Amino acid sequence: MASTDYSWKIVRISKADYETIEATCEHCGEACTFNRREDFSHVGPYAGENVNCTHCGREFRIVGDTINAPHELFIFAAKEHFREKRYMLAVTTMAQAWELFFSMFAEATFLYRPFFSSSKGTRELAKLRALQAAMRQVLRRSTHCEIF
Numbered sequence: 001m002a003s004t005d006y007s008w009k010i011v012r013i014s015k016a017d018y019e020t021i022e023a024t025c026e027h028c029g030e031a032c033t034f035n036r037r038e039d040f041s042h043v044g045p046y047a048g049e050n051v052n053c054t055h056c057g058r059e060f061r062i063v064g065d066t067i068n069a070p071h072e073l074f075i076f077a078a079k080e081h082f083r084e085k086r087y088m089l090a091v092t093t094m095a096q097a098w099e100l101f102f103s104m105f106a107e108a109t110f111l112y113r114p115f116f117s118s119s120k121g122t123r124e125l126a127k128l129r130a131l132q133a134a135m136r137q138v139l140r141r142s143t144h145c146e147i148f
């Protein structure tokens, strides 16, 4: 069995947002952008994923993804849009941040808090999942982007 030494190929993610991450290829020095939905089997956070450079095709390993809540990533993006004087984009991005925050708040308040405050013997996971699906269906109708 061949040993794999990734010590020289590990690259820290230089920029991370809700949709993408950026890292500089260890081999050719080019900046690579990867989409969380298209380029990975899960949306993150990434702490040791192998990727192929979008320029030279060689493999390297990425670490150091952000662990912030999704709504915070939208707030960071809105700040960047605001600095760039893209005000309409900043407002739209803040609206998405609020939508994500409120859906997270609704689930925490109306689903998880009652579920975890009940005694362990009475918790019904199937009931929680059914309520979660119903809540998401209702919330989906009151947003302008798909949250889940």
Ligand SMILES: [Zn+2]
Residues within 6 Å of the ligand: 025, 026, 027, 028, 029, 030, 053, 054, 055, 056, 057, 058
């Ligand atoms: Zn490369």
